[in-house]
Amino acid sequence: QVQLVESGGGLVQAGGSLRLSCAASGRTFSSYAMGWFRQAPGKEREFVAGINWSGARTDYADFGKGRFSISRDRAKNTGYLQMNSLKPEDTAVYYCAADPRSGVLKKDDYDYWGQGTQVTVSS
Numbered sequence: 001q002v003q004l005v006e007s008g009g010g011l012v013q014a015g016g017s018l019r020l021s022c023a024a025s026g027r028t029f030s031s032y033a034m035g036w037f038r039q040a041p042g043k044e045r046e047f048v049a050g051i052n053w054s055g056a057r058t059d060y061a062d063f064g065k066g067r068f069s070i071s072r073d074r075a076k077n078t079g080y081l082q083m084n085s086l087k088p089e090d091t092a093v094y095y096c097a098a099d100p101r102s103g104v105l106k107k108d109d110y111d112y113w114g115q116g117t118q119v120t121v122s123s
Contacts, residue, residue, distance in 0.1 A: 003112070014088055023078050024078065047061050064083075068084070088122065095115075
């Protein structure tokens with residue numbers, strides 16, 4: 001079992017930055033793929049960024065390329081999403097997810113999910 005707890009969300013002005021964290025319990029997290037997703041009101045949940053178990057491979061949604069950076073600290077069982085140059089359209093609840101499959105996973109069929117953290121970007 002893996003439990004995930006996100007933190008770091010909040011209110012920020014357009015152009016600002018936030019760093020989301022995803023703290024995991026369970027010793028197997030370090031061998032799991034991890035991803036970040038988001039869901040805005042009235043919209044479906046969408047992929048933001050993903051990273052493989054070692055951290056060597058990453059992938060991003062087009063809207064995040066050049067602005068967002070996903071990383072993980074396997075020793076601390078923690079994943080991160082650095083978000084820069086934030087825009088009002090980035091406003092959403094952000095979720096981290098983990099899965100034992102290999103590779104970078106872009107579909108929202110991960111086995112484990114956090115409860116989400118709200119990110120609000122004001123114009």
